Each structure stands twice: as structure tokens, then as C-alpha cells.
Amino acid sequence: MPPPVFRFAPSPNGYLHLGHACSALLNFDLARAAGGRFLLRIEDIDATRCRPEFEAAIYQDLGWLGLTWETPVRRQSEHFDAYREAVEKLRASGLIYPSFESRTEIARLVAQQQSAALWPHDPDGAPLYPGDAKSLSPEERKRLISSGVPYALRLDMTAACAQAKDLGWTELGEGLDGERGAVTARPEDWGDVILARKETPTSYHLSVVIDDALQGVTDVVRGSDLFWSTSVHRLLQSLLGLPQPLYRHHPLMTDASGQKLSKSTGAMALRELRAAGATPADIRERVQLP
Known part of the structure; x- marks a missing residue:
């Protein structure tokens, strides 16, 4: 039987936040525990909002968290x-x-x-x-x-x-x-x-x-x-x-008011947390993953 395949598929229309980290880490952990594959997919069909700098930041943030993925990465616009x-x-x-x-x-x-x-x-x-x-x-x-x-x-x-x-x-x-x-x-x-x-x-x-x-x-x-x-x-x-x-x-990860973290509401980005001194271990603790 082929190994299970998991994926994390963000849209490059803003910087990743804790909600994205939770989903990416969970997919990565489950794939690793099952001896499966972990894929990264870029969902960039919205040409008016998706930007190259956000895509580059996705790779940087996930790499900082310690994630690795198969290449080439599938980009929907292609x-x-x-x-x-x-x-x-x-x-x-x-x-x-x-x-x-x-x-x-x-x-x-x-x-x-x-x-x-x-x-x-x-x-x-x-x-x-x-x-x-x-x-x-x-x-x-x-x-x-x-x-x-x-x-x-x-x-x-x-x-x-x-x-x-x-x-x-x-x-x-x-x-x-x-x-x-x-x-x-x-x-x-x-x-x-x-x-x-x-x-x-x-x-x-x-x-x-x-x-x-x-x-x-x-x-x-x-x-x-x-x-x-x-x-x-x-x-x-x-x-x-x-x-x-x-x-x-x-x-979902939520803010102090109980609303889900969102790019549109200005949720603090992973890159901001990193700049403030957070470590990958801190992020795992904040999203309640071992």
C-alpha cells in the first residue's frame, strides 16, 4: 500500500500567522508519524491579491518552523x-x-x-x-x-x-x-x-x-x-x-475576543513573532502541539 499523502495549501495573499502554523505543523507531524509524504501547495488563483513576496515568506516561515516538503511545489496558477x-x-x-x-x-x-x-x-x-x-x-x-x-x-x-x-x-x-x-x-x-x-x-x-x-x-x-x-x-x-x-x-486558533485568526483582521504574523524573539518551540507550544 502506498504511503499516505498530506498537504498544506496556503494562499500567498498575506503573511502566515499562528493559525497557519497550527495546520502546517499538524499535517507535517501526522505525515511523519504515518511514514507518509508531506506536500506544500501554493493556492494562488487570485492574481489581484497574491504576491511573490508573500509566497517567498511562506517558504521562509515554514523552513524556520523546521518543516520540509517535496519539490517541485505545485502552484495553482500554473x-x-x-x-x-x-x-x-x-x-x-x-x-x-x-x-x-x-x-x-x-x-x-x-x-x-x-x-x-x-x-x-x-x-x-x-x-x-x-x-x-x-x-x-x-x-x-x-x-x-x-x-x-x-x-x-x-x-x-x-x-x-x-x-x-x-x-x-x-x-x-x-x-x-x-x-x-x-x-x-x-x-x-x-x-x-x-x-x-x-x-x-x-x-x-x-x-x-x-x-x-x-x-x-x-x-x-x-x-x-x-x-x-x-x-x-x-x-x-x-x-x-x-x-x-x-x-x-x-x-481554529482564535484571538482574545474569540474570533478566528485571519490575515484580513491583522493577526500577528509568524515573521513578527520571530522578530520578537519567538522560537519554533514557542510556536508549537502556542498552537498546543508537542
Whole structure:
């Protein structure tokens, strides 16, 4: 039996913080304990936010922590063709359609609902897609695309769930509500998720399942904020005929107010902690790993 494969997959859109250290160290430790492989993947599909200096800092920070990984490192921006191929497969199955509303227009459509406060939201808190692009004729879609209108390619969730059915995964960690063991997937909770955009041929949901399959990842270890995203990932794996990894979601690192550490909220970066005199052993203690 081949050795298990673990991976740490940060986005170079900011400096790594303690939450990233927790996930990276846990993946590395589990791989080493199982006699497995540890991969580093750079998830840089967002060209507007990802920067070379952040990618360089990822290598520096992880090396300082004592981690080693296989090379070459997979960078998502170098593999757009693989994601386009997956999109075309779903399109050929009639499971993808273009929508043309901007984020502002979607917010307006939600606000217009008589029960806007009760409009369904996905597990991340974003409103489900309220538009009617699915009902546009092929001619109208072609006209809008030809005229240069920006668009997103959405998964027809109703049709996709009807085709896949009875999805679940094995949870080796602990879900948001203590779920463990056999978990039933609920992709319908996400509505018609975006899988690609006119300017970017993929999304997080799509690229992560493609990459995990192509890299032979057997164990996905990540923060519990991505627990219910696994529902969408299991659906896409089923639709695309991809293997199913084991999943282990770990608790998030939080600040003094109980909010998860985040680049967007200015969580102290590992490089700042290092400059202040912290050692790799200090970081392990702070993330509660031996």
C-alpha cells in the first residue's frame, strides 16, 4: 500500500500567522508519524491579491518552523488548463450555467425579497444565489457573453445533487457541531456555487479537489471553518470521478475576543513573532502541539 499523502495549501495573499502554523505543523507531524509524504501547495488563483513576496515568506516561515516538503511545489496558477478541463466536463453534462449579475446586483436582488431577512444563506453566511440566469435561453447567454459582460460559471446544484446522491465522508477530526465518523454531506446548503469566472477559470472549491486528486492526497487536514465546504468537495469529486480522501478538521486558533485568526483582521504574523524573539518551540507550544 502506498504511503499516505498530506498537504498544506496556503494562499500567498498575506503573511502566515499562528493559525497557519497550527495546520502546517499538524499535517507535517501526522505525515511523519504515518511514514507518509508531506506536500506544500501554493493556492494562488487570485492574481489581484497574491504576491511573490508573500509566497517567498511562506517558504521562509515554514523552513524556520523546521518543516520540509517535496519539490517541485505545485502552484495553482500554473495549472489553469486542468481546471478548464474539469469545467468543460461539467458543462458537457449540463451542470454549469453562466450568471451575469455583479455582487452589488446580487445584494440588491436579495434586498428586494419580501423576506430578505430570512433569505437562505450558505454555511459561510453569504446569501444563496437569487438570480434567474439558469432560465436564460442559450441565445441570450451567447449574446451576453459575446458582448463582453462579466460572468460567473455556477453549478446547477439541484441537477448536480440529483446526479450524485447519497454523499458523505469520513471525519477523523471534529466538525463544527462535534460531528465525527460518518458525516452526511449537504451540498444543497451552498446553493448554485461559483466554479469559475470569466477572468479566472477556477475557484477554490474546484481547484482544491482537482489538485488533491492529481497530487494523490489521501488525508486532508485543515481548519474547522472549512468543515461544511467538504460537502461541495465531495459532490465535485463524485461528479468528476475523483478519489475521496479522508478528512480531519481541527479547531481554529482564535484571538482574545474569540474570533478566528485571519490575515484580513491583522493577526500577528509568524515573521513578527520571530522578530520578537519567538522560537519554533514557542510556536508549537502556542498552537498546543508537542
